[in-house]
Amino acid sequence: MRHxxxxxxxxxxxxxxxxxxxxxxxxxxFEPIPREGSANVAWLEIGGGDAIHLIAGDFGATHVTKETHVAISTADFDAFVAHIGALGIPFTDWPGNPGRIGLHRNGFAQIYVQDPDGYWIEINDHRPPGAA
Structure with a gap:
């Protein structure tokens, strides 16, 4: 049975x-989600009901690599690239070329940025078949 x-x-x-x-x-x-509870946790809505939970804690043992990343798709890819460019946020393609937009083998554009802790985030314009 497939779930x-x-x-x-x-x-x-x-x-x-x-x-x-x-x-x-x-x-x-991302939009902050109001919540009651722990002062060391924040929730933000990504879109479409998806969310990211940020949990403050001892980051010392965390190992971050580009291969372990979160991928976010946007229909406004060019606007996003312009937005981070205006903010001075560096980005790369998959091989790590600064300021370069990559093209995935399946034909969609993608870039990679890092958050303040070094987590890699892929931003792309991937639209699976049937996506709005």
């Missing part, structure tokens, strides 16, 4: 919650 799933959220351990919230809110454009 159907959908992504609910991604959780990242961060070293400075306020700095990370500012990045995901101001650079990525």
């Amino acid at each position: 159907r799933y959908s992504l609910d959220h991604v959780a990242l351990l961060v070293s400075d919650l306020e700095r990370s919230v500012a990045f995901y809110r101001d650079v990525m454009g």
Whole structure:
């Protein structure tokens, strides 16, 4: 039997919650989700009901590589690239060429940025068949 799933959220351990919230809110454009509870956790809506949970804690043992990344798709790819360019946020293609937009083997554009803790985020214009 094959189950159907959908992504609910991604959780990242961060070293400075306020700095990370500012990045995901101001650079990525994610909307904070009001919530009661722990002062060391923040939730932000990515879109379409998906969310990112940022959890402040001891980041010391965290190992970050580009191969372990979060991928976000946007229909406004060119506008996003212009936005981060205006903010002075560096980006690369997959091989690591600064300021270069990559082309995935399946034909969609993609770039990679890093958040304040070094997590890699792929931003692309991938539109699977049937996507709006």
